[in-house]
Amino acid sequence: MNSxxxxxxxxxxxxxxxxxxxxxxxxxxxxxxLNKRIxxxxxxxxxxxxxxxxxxxxxxxxxxxxxxxxSQQVISIxxx
Numbered sequence: 001m002n003s004x005x006x007x008x009x010x011x012x013x014x015x016x017x018x019x020x021x022x023x024x025x026x027x028x029x030x031x032x033x034l035n036k037r038i039x040x041x042x043x044x045x046x047x048x049x050x051x052x053x054x055x056x057x058x059x060x061x062x063x064x065x066x067x068x069x070x071s072q073q074v075i076s077i078x079x080x
Contacts, residue, residue: 008037015041023050024074025059028066046075053080 015038019027024047031038047070051059056079067074 008035012041016045019045023048024066024070025050025063028063032066042070043073045073047073049074049077051077051079 019031019041022030027042027045027047032042033039047067049063051063
């Protein structure tokens with residue numbers, strides 16, 4: 001029997017755990033607009049923002065475009 005597991009098969013709790021280990025930039029570049037379910041999960045998770053000194057302008061521009069709708073979810077901001 002050939003059984004495949006797809007990302008859509010994962011429970012919301014698994015996504016919460018995965019997103020807890022990722023920074024906001026990684027979450028938005030990897031998961032934003034993937035599908036409606038993931039987008040709805042992104043509306044309720046806590047976000048950790050880490051800006052690296054080498055790419056700060058690019059990261060800030062990207063994140064600011066996404067944080068218009070997620071600013072209340074930011075729980076930490078850190079620079080490297």
